[in-house]
Amino acid sequence: MVSVQDPPVTSPRPRRANPVLALLRNSWRQLTSMRTALILLFLLAVAAIPGSVLPQRGVNIDDVDRYFVEHPDLAPVLDRLGMFEVFASVWFSAIYLLLFTSLVGCVVPRLAEHWRAIRSAPPKAPSRLDRLPQHATIAQAIGGAEEIGAALRKRRWRVAVRGDTVSAEKGYLKETGNLLFHFALLAVIVGVGYGSSYGWHGNRLLVAGTETAFCNTLQQFDEYGLGPRVDAADLPRFCLELTDFNAEFLPTGQPSSFRATVRVDNGAPRGFSVNSPLRLDGANVYLLGHGYAPMIRYTDRYGQAQTAIAPFLTVDGMLTSEGVAAFPDANIDPKAGSARDPNAQVAFEGLYLPTAPDQPPYTRSVYPEERSPALMLWAYRGNLGLDAGIPGSVYRLDQRQVDNGRLKRVGEATLLRVGERMTLDDGSSVEFLGTREYATLSIRYDPGEKIALGGAAIGLLGLMLSLTGKRRRVFFRVTTGGSSLVEAGGLPRTDYSGFAEEFKQTVEAVERANEEGSVKR
Template sequence: MVAVQERPPTNARPNPVLAFLRNSWRQLTSMRTALILLFLLAIAAIPGSVLPQRSVNIEKVNQYYVEHPSLAPWLNRLGMFEVFASVWFSAIYVLLFTSLVGCVLPRLRDHYRALRSVPPNVPARLDRLPQHAVLEGAAGIDDIAAALRKRRWRVAVRDDTVSAEKGYLKETGNLIFHFALLAVLAGVGFGSWYGWHGNRLLVVGSDTAFCNNLQQYDEYGLGARIKAADLPRFCLELTDFKAEFLPSGQPSSYQATARVDDGPPQRFSVNSPLRLGDANVYLLGHGYAPIIRYTDRYGQSQTTVAPFLTVDGMLTSEGVAAFPDANVDPRGGARDPNLQVAFEGLYLPTAPDAAPYTRSVYPAERSPALMLWAYRGNLGLDVGLPQSVYTLDQRQVNSGRLKPVGEAKLLRVGEKMTLDDGTTAEFLGTRQYATLSVRYDPGEFVALGGAATGLAGLMLSLTGRRRRVFFRVTTGSSRLVEAGGLPRTDYSGFAEEFQETVKAVTVVEKR
């Protein structure tokens, strides 16, 4: 007898942490998880398309706060006004990127092996395949292989059999599509790291030109790897703006003209941005800035160009014209903060023919009118707290530090309103303004190239069909050629292709 030495039992158990990480990685890199994450990313992008975004148009975000004062703060806490920069969107984005890498790399390895391998051996029973045919003739192995290669089949000849395979472009297209999707995600991520943007409401005129620094933007955002000193240096002046509207009031075209530094004027429109070396200037919106001249009790006049924000499609606009340095005694320079003046205004590019004058009836300036409400008191600008330049500080109004003066008055161009202390406000006309977005995104071409490549890969994936054909030549009293066909994927046209392939071999036989 031979003694068998038993192995002592082991008490070693798999490390639970490693097992958990291994299982988590397998779940994350499965195709099912990748599809779920892609679906979640599409759902997460919906709020960014429905709700206004600060990085695109800060004015609409402010307008949403006015229209939904109770809902907007909650949406802001959830990051709904900065969806694509939120933590939860970035988490889905990173998980999807990781999942795609884990899915694609093993498939690339397997596809590479499949491309280097030869078609499999001919099955023993060809009559059991979905397509089958028996030919009589004198076609030889070399003739059959040559006919198949001519039809772009990959061929393997073994003794008296021929195996052929076609349709590798389907998996190639799948891999191209997934790598292109990775390129799109990488381009978006690279752009968010090294890109920047700034929004600016710019009034037509040389006195309102601005230079490219953060202090002169109404709203801005910098990538994680960008600092304020990295911004390119240029100055931009809006020299002209033209808007055309349909009879219904819908805008048909916006065209702006701008001068960059000391260069010649350049035109750009909504779908054709102004392209600079390191930035693009996009045209987002349009409105009017009333010009108001206020003459105080000492006869001193001040003129302001106050951009008003639009509130409807007919460009009815609301805004504020503030004169914090009004009523300063010219003899001693004494400045009484309680004699500051401001006007709330409602601008109508085309006022109706009769009251009520609450909204414009057309967005172009056919019958411009300005409704003004006067306020006198402390505007609250001296305390150093930030305030909106488009609305009055309601805290000052509610506390009584800023009081209304008289009644509202509708002014046409050139008309004046006189306050109770003899001071006057005159409506001199308007200037147009444009809302501009200055952007630099170094990843946009990567994302665009990935999108185009992904479309090409998707077309290959949809049109490619993996299939195989087999031939066996038997010799006896007469030479017989037995053929069989097997589609590897659902392919309704394979029967016709198999018949054409067999016909091609038959033609070889006849020759």
């Protein structure tokens, strides 16, 4: 007889996991862990430090320009790293987008788990209540488990009665507070992102006077930034005229208050200050600073007079200011028609002192208020380089034109008081007429600020609930034998130093409630 053997049984090969899916799954788990969320939150706080230390273009472009002058080697490097536009940089956006994703991955599962925990009944009482951190017995005739449950409900415990045992718990507001706080962080991030996408901002140096009024168009901003979802046509239409500026200083020269008064669309004057912005329909106007704009009248060699109102940028706390007054259309020969000689242009580099010292050197103002104003001027003649089409600053001369000899200094520096005149070598003259004050304004619209503010308020509420909430449970078991006996046990789920006293008060409250029930019966 031939025996036939069964073929050997082979176990199926284990299915090999897709390495790409495994990598994505592990990466998602790492990203959505609470540890990663805390690290990203810390990185976000660290990344925001340069935005608080270094000047930002979205806040004050003048401070950024001054930083480039004071640190010519370091500033270009920082600019390439986005340090002057920190909150709009790619690396900062990447951090808060990763934080947003991490928080969503952390909070949503915790929310579902918290919802299930709230809807579920408290757990069953353990068999040995005497092993719990808190334990007590009531050896007297009292009511049953239902009466104990009713007494606990009056003290706002979540109660579950199962036969002769009672389970109760409190403190879910702690986890509710945690979730509120994390959702508030999400709201803040959403508010910042929404404001960045649909918001806009612009800076303007506004000189007092009707002829220097400003209208809210991109062409009239000194510096601006539009969100990706904003077009120039979306800007609200309004015009501002600076009618007055009041600055008060302490005896030390420190400013005590700034207040600007503007006329909006030829309406009634409206005032605003540093901490109280001007609220308009679709925009807010913030006061950043102020300075002086000297008025200079130049009369060229042909007797033609021109007046320039040139804002000077402050260089110190005493409002010592530097600037340039340019006259590119000067020295046009009337006999030659309107042809302009580019090599006969004139500009004056100036140093303005609101309160000049009594004796030289006249290099710094001694007080920021205009008590003894003086203007130091250096005259230049030649080609200002304005026709080359190369962008430049209106607050300083093109140094390249000076270096290549196309723009030359004429004479020596001269100090002028208000009303004084200086005559140049070609018979032309320049006169210091006085000054006008200017205000540096930041005009911006941020639709996400209310969302961020609401998130901050909710976050504060959630933090308070998280810090004050304490998870704890109590259990009661009614036993009957020779005499009725109630055994109680308590368990704090979190560190709670006052739980022993609360447990004692809870047992006493249950005892009193059942005594009252016994009397009624």
